[in-house]
Amino acid sequence: MDYMDMLAKLGIGNAHPGGYAGTLRLITHFGFGHGQSVLEVGCGTGRTACRLAALGCHVTAVDSHPVMLEKAEKRAAAEGARICWLRGEAERLPCPDNSFDRVLVESVTVFADAGKAVSEYLRVLKPGGLLLDRELLAAGPLPGELAAELAGSYGIGHLRTAEEWRRLLEETGFGETGIWDHRSMTPQLWEDVVMFPDTHQFADRDLGRFPTLWETARRYEELMNANQALFEHGAIIGRKRQAGI
Template sequence: MDYPTLLARLGEGSAHPGGFQATKELITQISFPRGTKILEAGCGTGRTACYLASLGCNVTAIDRNKDMIHKALNRAKISNLPVRIVQADATSIPFPDETFDAVFTESVTAFTQGSSAIHEYWRVLKPKGVLYDRELAFARTLTMVQKKKLQSFYGLQHMRTVPEWLKLMSNSRFHKYSASAFSKIKQQANDNDSLRIIDHELFTKPDAVAMMMKNERLMSKFSNVMGSTVITAWKA
């Protein structure tokens, strides 16, 4: 079992820095007009996609993990919200060029190799479209040993500081881009997700329990340097 599958079976809908409260705050700041065509890349269990749809946005959501897709479909059905949900990878988005007004993603690009996902975000955006990417960031450059620990457990491909994210964006085809200041991970408030479905059988499996404990140890170990930035990029 890999880390994304563990999250899926736990029904975790907001594992990114800041949790769902940070997601809602960012969406409030953006203030998408009703009818905005949004692609959420890496939708997980569909919590954010459904929230955007509830605000009147036209939402398409993708995720490469089949367990996440199953739970996202279930959430949209129960919520009676018109979200199009497709199993697909952010590095190979199965939609034509210039399809969406905005791409919204959180802690997904960090799990993709190179700049392939960023190129795909640019490709599927309409002219003057905008990318909003809350991304995992670090307060300082990590050592190779530290990077290997995080890569081997989480599958992270990018362990970048804010300036390093901006350097990556400078090689993209986006017309203009910016990144917010580094923000440390805050202790999340009690988050009540009434539609969360947890596979309780996991708690009887030693390997799954060991993964959960290792996650806690790594989060504690890197808590002083791990956080996030919000990258905003505009297509000409």
């Protein structure tokens, strides 16, 4: 089973490095709040989008996977969150130019055509708007076999280092680029499950009928554990320049 289909069937609410604890740190540090227009790209099952809506943000959330969006809408209904859900691709966002104060992304751009996606993030931000994109990073050059596995099994064509991401943002036209909360990979399951249990995780009821799902989960876990020292994560930051600056 495909990795994204596995996450969708399990209804995972924080499928990104750093987990929900990392999301809360970022939301607090960057002062997300009342009245801001926020686009979340690759929202998955909508846990972050719902949190932002609860803080008073006007949230639009895009994802390419229909089951993710279905579960996100179910979560929003359960939490009473008002969110504009859109099916679409990071590389061709279904949103007008200059529309958002913030674009937030969590573990999505590595699976996309990053150059196109980052150009789209810039296009839809208002001048002065901020991009925050937490992604899995390479700590350095990856062995060929590992790079091939990431490309073949997960669609991660090129896992960038923090500096490669920063340069991509700069070349795309972002100002004030940097990496925030740059960390090595540590298992985060305990913190998320115990400190921030997801009360609206809608897992499919027929999981037992899909042994390939557990095989996909096991392979991903093994890959991450075996190569922990080669991976990092962090939030790539950039600001859309004001006209003429």
